[in-house]
């Protein structure tokens with residue numbers, strides 16, 4: 326059953342005004358930051374948000390600052406009207422959708438206002454327009470380096486910066502992130518702690534399709550064959566977890582198991598690492614809680630997944 330239609334706000338000043346009105350009514354505010362093309366995983370974050378807050382804001386903004394020039398910004402899927410329908414299908418719905426056109430604001434007439442939901446313009450085109458480059462970035466120096474940071478060196482700088490901007494604009498009490506993007510979740514938690522944001526960051530469990538594939542907006546780009554092959558990620562991670570439970574604690578052996586399984590299925594490994602759940606530093610022998618993180622390509626589609634192992 327569809328719930329209420331959310332208020333759509335495209336102007337950042339209006340967004341802050343809305344939040345401050347809510348706060349003046351003693352309402353607790355939740356923010357669920359997204360890049361749109363929503364799936365069940367995003368909707369589960371909203372369900373969780375309702376448990377903590379009185380009002381829920383969802384941001385839909387494809388952040389150009391976290392894509393390198395060779396990455397898939399131009400083909401990142403979007404369906405704004407479909408997203409609104411999905412948000413209305415969640416029990417309790419959402420109160421606000423914040424959908425700015427461009428958050429890299431240079432004070433020119435085309436920035437930050439009157440978006441049309443098409444995902445915004447890139448950092449580069451803004452720089453060309455104003456002649457002034459965006460030069461302030463938020464970096465979480467150690468956590469941004471490993472795992473996805475190796476093949477996507479500017480990714481977490483872009484994420485930390487845009488999430489900071491969203492936090493400053495929306496001023497939420499709680500923010501919700503999926504644990505599929507494990508490194509992102511840990512990095513935002515650290516940033517909030519280090520920079521004294523008064524925001525509680527909540528990590529939510531990975532939502533999977535019935536066959537185990539972790540939900541991702543990028544899954545839509547997989548051919549049926551690639552999708553079948555991609556199941557090897559979750560299958561091999563589950564095997565590795567069982568092996569640990571059966572006493573195998575040597576990470577090299579566990580990594581080889583996962584790498585072999587994904588490679589045999591036709592995937593190309595970007596990384597398969599067992600790391601500490603907080604520092605994300607590599608572990609050789611499992612003695613406590615770790616997370617097994619994987620990134621692999623199937624065709625042109627890069628997928629990430631992970632499994633926490635709590636010994």
Ligand code: PAF
Nearest residue numbers: 358359360388484487506
């Ligand atoms: O996980 C995402 O969709 C994005 O990285 C986020 C957190 C919305 C920042 O652009």
